[in-house]
Amino acid sequence: MAWLERILLSAAAASLGALITLLWVGDASTGNAARDAAEKDPARLARLAEDVAAQADMLAQLTADNVALTLRLRVLERASPATAGAAPADADSAGASLAADSDRSSDAGEELPEPPEVPVAERLARAGIEPALAADIEERLAAMEMERLYLRDQATREGWRNSERFSTAMDGLASPAEVLRGEFGDAVYDQYLYANGQGNRIVVTSTLQDSPAAQAGIRAGDTVLSYAGARVFSIGDLQTATAGGEPGASVVVELLRDGARWYATVPRGPLGVRLDIMREAPGPG
Numbered sequence: 001m002a003w004l005e006r007i008l009l010s011a012a013a014a015s016l017g018a019l020i021t022l023l024w025v026g027d028a029s030t031g032n033a034a035r036d037a038a039e040k041d042p043a044r045l046a047r048l049a050e051d052v053a054a055q056a057d058m059l060a061q062l063t064a065d066n067v068a069l070t071l072r073l074r075v076l077e078r079a080s081p082a083t084a085g086a087a088p089a090d091a092d093s094a095g096a097s098l099a100a101d102s103d104r105s106s107d108a109g110e111e112l113p114e115p116p117e118v119p120v121a122e123r124l125a126r127a128g129i130e131p132a133l134a135a136d137i138e139e140r141l142a143a144m145e146m147e148r149l150y151l152r153d154q155a156t157r158e159g160w161r162n163s164e165r166f167s168t169a170m171d172g173l174a175s176p177a178e179v180l181r182g183e184f185g186d187a188v189y190d191q192y193l194y195a196n197g198q199g200n201r202i203v204v205t206s207t208l209q210d211s212p213a214a215q216a217g218i219r220a221g222d223t224v225l226s227y228a229g230a231r232v233f234s235i236g237d238l239q240t241a242t243a244g245g246e247p248g249a250s251v252v253v254e255l256l257r258d259g260a261r262w263y264a265t266v267p268r269g270p271l272g273v274r275l276d277i278m279r280e281a282p283g284p285g
Helices: 002-040 042-079 120-126 131-158 164-172 176-184 186-195 235-243
Strands: 201-207 223-227 250-257 260-267 273-278
Touching: 120 131, 120 186, 131 164, 131 176, 131 186, 176 186, 201 235, 223 235, 235 273
Parallel strands: none
Antiparallel strands: 201 223, 201 273, 223 250, 250 260
16 A cells, blocks of 8 residues: 555654664764773673674665665556546547557656557447547548648757747647547547547536526526527637627527536527536437
C-alpha cells in the first residue's frame, strides 16, 4: 500500500537522521573523555568500541532500508496515474484528438513507456460505429496527426518552433473533431466522443429565477440535445448557438427528460441555466 510505504519511508529517514545526530553528538561530546578514560580503564574502551560498531551496523541497515523504500516509492508513483480520481475533462475540450500526440515525454525530458492502448478503430467499433467506417476514421485521424507532426518537425528544423508563427500555423489546422463532425455527421461524431471517453451530453443542474429557461419550463436534470435545430454536445456548442442569429428571436430547444423528448420555445440568447457535462452511450437522445 503506497500510503504505508510512505510512512515507513518517513520513519526510516527520521531514524536515520536521529542516529547520525546521536553519533555526531556522541563523538563531539565524549571523544576526549573516552580517550582519557581508556588510559585508566581499557575494558571501558573495549565496550565503547563495541557500542560504536553496533551503531554503525544499525546505520548501515537503516541506510539500506531507506534506499529500498525510496526505490519502491518511486515505482509506485510511476505506476499510479497522475489523473486518478480526477474530474472529467472540461466541456470545451470535447474536440481533443482520439490519437494522442506521438511526441510525449515527462516534464524532466525523460521518455516514459506508453501503456498498451486499444486501437482507435476498435474503440470506435465498440462505440457502435461500423468496422469499415471505424477504419476510415482511424486513417483520417492518423493523417491529421502526421500533418501536425510534420509541421512541428519543419518548425524545429527551421528554428521557429517556439514562435507565434508556429502557434498560428497549428491553430490553422482543422481539429479532428471539426473534421469528423463535418465529414461524417453528428451521429458518428457522438459515437466518436463517447469512444474517446469525452463528455457528449449537456445536463441542466439548475435554472436562474425568472430566466428564459425557467419561464419555458426547463428544469434541473434536463438534457439539452439541440438548440435552434443544431445538435449540441458540449457547453461550448450551446454557448456558440445561443450567441448566433438574431437576438430575441424564438428558437426551439430540444431536451430529454426521464427518457422522453420534449421541446421548449425560448428567445435566442442566454438561457439562464447552470450546466454540467456527462458521458453517455449513444442511443436515444
